Amino acid sequence: MSVLAETLRKHSSLSEKRIAKVAAAYKPFPTKHNQLLVRKGDVAKYLYFVEKGYLRVFVTDASGNQFTRFLIEEGMEGTAFPSFISQKISSASVQCVGKAEVLRISYDELQKLYQAVPEFERLYRKIIEMAYVSSIHRIETLISMNARERYLQLLKEKPKWFQQLPANVIAEYLGITKETLSRLKSTK
Amino acid sequence: MSVLAETLRKHSSLSEKRIAKVAAAYKPFPTKHNQLLVRKGDVAKYLYFVEKGYLRVFVTDASGNQFTRFLIEEGMEGTAFPSFISQKISSASVQCVGKAEVLRISYDELQKLYQAVPEFERLYRKIIEMAYVSSIHRIETLISMNARERYLQLLKEKPKWFQQLPANVIAEYLGITKETLSRLKSTK
DNA sequence: CTTAGCTGTTGATAAATGTCAACAAAATCA
DNA sequence: TGATTTTGTTGACATTTATCAACAGCTAAG
Numbered sequence: 417m418s419v420l421a422e423t424l425r426k427h428s429s430l431s432e433k434r435i436a437k438v439a440a441a442y443k444p445f446p447t448k449h450n451q452l453l454v455r456k457g458d459v460a461k462y463l464y465f466v467e468k469g470y471l472r473v474f475v476t477d478a479s480g481n482q483f484t485r486f487l488i489e490e491g492m493e494g495t496a497f498p499s500f501i502s503q504k505i506s507s508a509s510v511q512c513v514g515k516a517e518v519l520r521i522s523y524d525e526l527q528k529l530y531q532a533v534p535e536f537e538r539l540y541r542k543i544i545e546m547a548y549v550s551s552i553h554r555i556e557t558l559i560s561m562n563a564r565e566r567y568l569q570l571l572k573e574k575p576k577w578f579q580q581l582p583a584n585v586i587a588e589y590l591g592i593t594k595e596t597l598s599r600l601k602s603t604k
Numbered sequence: 605m606s607v608l609a610e611t612l613r614k615h616s617s618l619s620e621k622r623i624a625k626v627a628a629a630y631k632p633f634p635t636k637h638n639q640l641l642v643r644k645g646d647v648a649k650y651l652y653f654v655e656k657g658y659l660r661v662f663v664t665d666a667s668g669n670q671f672t673r674f675l676i677e678e679g680m681e682g683t684a685f686p687s688f689i690s691q692k693i694s695s696a697s698v699q700c701v702g703k704a705e706v707l708r709i710s711y712d713e714l715q716k717l718y719q720a721v722p723e724f725e726r727l728y729r730k731i732i733e734m735a736y737v738s739s740i741h742r743i744e745t746l747i748s749m750n751a752r753e754r755y756l757q758l759l760k761e762k763p764k765w766f767q768q769l770p771a772n773v774i775a776e777y778l779g780i781t782k783e784t785l786s787r788l789k790s791t792k
Numbered sequence: 793c794t795t796a797g798c799t800g801t802t803g804a805t806a807a808a809t810g811t812c813a814a815c816a817a818a819a820t821c822a
Numbered sequence: 823t824g825a826t827t828t829t830g831t832t833g834a835c836a837t838t839t840a841t842c843a844a845c846a847g848c849t850a851a852g
Contacts, residue, residue: 475744483748498737541729548736549686556663558746559779560671591747598831786801
């Protein structure tokens with residue numbers, strides 16, 4: 417049983433038949449190590465569901481520094497969202513963190529799925545709501561906490577990330593340099 | 605004609621009749637100078653639409669410092685969103701900035717409105733999507749720019765705010781102190 | 793009008809975080 | 823496996839931003 421089907425079951429009251437229909441619309445997409453799924457300047461044509469591993473959504477500044485906007489973990493879906501919903505070019509890139517297994521559905525397929533499975537639209541709304549709430553949480557963290565507080569909060573909320581993700585990705589997500597993160601770890 | 609009706613017309617293809625129906629569901633709510641609409645610890649029972657002025661959504665830390673999570677300007681709606689959608693107690697407060705004119709709709713009324721005007725649910729989804737996109741933009745700004753860059757960006761994107769809002773509210777929104785903002789202004 | 797509070801500015805200083813460089817350890821790939 | 827690249831750590835130092843304090847101007851209330 418795919419992680420996707422389980423996730424659908426958990427977050428909706430769709431019938432098994434409809435779960436199967438939705439799940440079938442997402443196609444496995446084979447990826448390589450650190451593969452870029454959306455490149456800055458592209459239009460994000462697909463929504464990605466993570467079966468295993470992590471995706472990172474990041475932006476770069478003029479000096480080439482990278483900043484991780486979001487980390488998408490197993491059982492979550494995402495893409496360069498502002499580009500995806502507007503179907504305009506993306507300012508962000510999406511990349512596998514190491515090895516990842518993903519499914520994907522195109523923007524057009526997703527629209528068709530709304531027609532074919534009306535309840536799915538409400539589920540999609542819920543997914544967006546959850547994503548929005550988590551982004552609000554992120555904003556609060558960023559405006560109200562210093563680096564150490566953010567680090568400790570993430571350690572508490574997402575302990576797995578520290579085992580499974582390279583430190584520089586975590587640092588980018590926290591909005592600090594990898595050197596600062598390294599020092600926070602050691603002075604615990 | 606209310607700002608609300610205009611906004612509905614602009615962002616949806618609802619008929620005039622349905623616009624009237626939706627607009628009628630939002631009730632004027634008289635406010636006083638700096639009135640608190642949602643208090644930390646309350647459940648956010650209402651969604652607020654701003655006809656005039658600004659609302660601020662803010663959190664406080666242990667030392668009593670305030671941090672402005674969002675500013676809701678004329679023609680926008682908002683509330684302590686995580687609390688509103690879950691109907692659980694809010695970690696944030698919502699307050700008028702000075703004098704403001706607002707309309708509001710209760711959580712229950714909103715659910716009824718979905719039933720009565722099905723197209724409204726899609727509109728609501730779009731509103732959430734837009735809010736989500738703008739929160740993503742905020743996150744990027746916060747993780748990738750320093751205080752001066754954030755200040756200059758906001759000055760460019762929201763020049764009105766600097767005329768209409770007190771500097772300490774802007775500073776809280778930028779995630780800096782009012783002293784730092786004052787210095788950024790003078791060293792332009 | 794006058795007093796008390798709020799708002800914004802400036803200075804001195806401290807604290808937090810970034811930058812750059814060197815190096816060690818680990819992972820990847822040919 | 824061995825070579826090469828990536829990742830993580832540490833130190834010295836620079837920069838950014840916060841904190842604390844003083845004060846001036848404005849505003850609102852009695």
